[in-house]
Amino acid sequence: MFVNVPGVTRRYGAIEAGGTKFVCAIGSGPDDVAAGERFPTLQPTETIEAVIDFFAAEVRDGGELDGIGISSFGPVELRPSHPQYGHITTTTKAGWEDTDLAGPVERALGAPVGFDTDVNGAALGEGRWGAAQGLDTFVYMTIGTGIGVGAVVGGNVAHGLVHPEMGHVIVCRRPGDEYQGACPFHRDCLEGMASGPTLEARFGQPGEDLAGSDGDEAVALIAWYVADGLRTIVYTLAPQRIVIGGGVAEMPGLLPAIRSRLVEILGGYPGLPEHARDDFVVATALDGLAGTYGAFVLAERAAGFPAT
């Protein structure tokens, strides 16, 4: 159990807003969860109402919340001065375009809300309780239906004009790979070439069902493109560690293949021995819950506690 002030246990709400489900929890952190619930992602109004109802009932029964954190699918608007702050904006998720998520939650529950992307939230979770503890500059990459990356730089999540969208960086086509790419915006960017659906498109069956030579080939393909993307991330952010989660990342042999290919294409520059170590690219330590855990960190920061 973590506490921010000796003897005082805070009570936070954590929301991981995903494209298929919303995961909600109440507590002082992941080791001290008083209540939790999952809601399917239906249309915005009914989904957000269900989430608010859950927290409102918990508040009635257990007392006020000190803060609420939301790790959300996106794109989202994160500029506090922007009229659409707290909204999911140009998403391809039907019905959810231009949906205010932080606003209704904050108004209904009366607690300060911290709002960020799902992957930035997951990065914060890995930094506090997971595979990136003790580091201040690292990334979390999820490889699943899409590819998303959250970055912590100098202890804070990286935001600028918008949030990063590292799933869409350029990769170079693997010789012999004629697949056109699945990204509706760029076709053959990282996500377009290495997300889960690309395996089904190439091999005719989902990645988890591939075995034998198809399985080996699938691992080699994903490793090729993910390593390209990670090389870009190494050169742009110089992370101390790269944490990888998501369904595709569970393919046997994928992580070692990514490590091996990454070291090969870094080409010895800047030649750090750390890049070749097995603890440079590692698996998530939070078993699919990094985003929910990160929402506790967002809640804590919204409540006015400094980054730790």
Place this chain on the structure above:
Amino acid sequence: MFVNVPGVTRRYGAIEAGGTKFVCAIGSGPDDVAAGERFPTLQPTETIEAVIDFFAAEVRDGGELDGIGISSFGPVELRPSHPQYGHITTTTKAGWEDTDLAGPVERALGAPVGFDTDVNGAALGEGRWGAAQGLDTFVYMTIGTGIGVGAVVGGNVAHGLVHPEMGHVIVCRRPGDEYQGACPFHRDCLEGMASGPTLEARFGQPGEDLAGSDGDEAVALIAWYVADGLRTIVYTLAPQRIVIGGGVAEMPGLLPAIRSRLVEILGGYPGLPEHARDDFVVATALDGLAGTYGAFVLAERAAGFPAT
């Protein structure tokens, strides 16, 4: 003239350590320079001695320095806990490998030294006095003999395991471009395909001498690859602005060509109107002195004044 405390003018040393020359200045900032000097980059011992002698004489004549900033060519070691902190490390510049630069300066002059890469320094300079004033997340890219990029994220320069090396991100070959690439590490990374020497290698004469159809083709080539690199930077750092300097960047028509190509390959995602504005990708406002100016900011921070 800038001062940090009302009525008190600080006195800083600024050093831009480049591969061909070291630029040194003393003052409270670029609008208040009491003395300046340039030294050719010879071998390490004689170059560093010349720099120290310059500052030592100025200290005898005009008083102590509150801090010294060094913007250096690299790669450099920036981890304060590392035994080689303050060194130029695995550089290809003959004689300079594993050279301690910050150490001798600090010991000889007795003032706190702030040390960073040339391009991180230049980014700080542009943020304070140049083309990125008022922003907290932006990049400075120089396109010259090499391609380097400095990043300010949330008001601070981005460091992690090492400093970023964004000149080495992946780009995709322009159809018809058979040039093999000039990077000794990766061959056809951004720097390998779009630095100044690649123009001479392709066209048989330096970029500044190219005219007519060769000149047009050179602009189209550089714009192609730089836009690829900037797309990567947009997706990884989400900068509010991109500032471009360096000799190659002065080619007529290059900046508009970069802007146009970048918007095209962003492909509408995440679709921000800001990316299409003429003030998103802009020219340096500091005329080759961004790195030296940035050294004043590094000096100021080393002296204990907070980021402004």
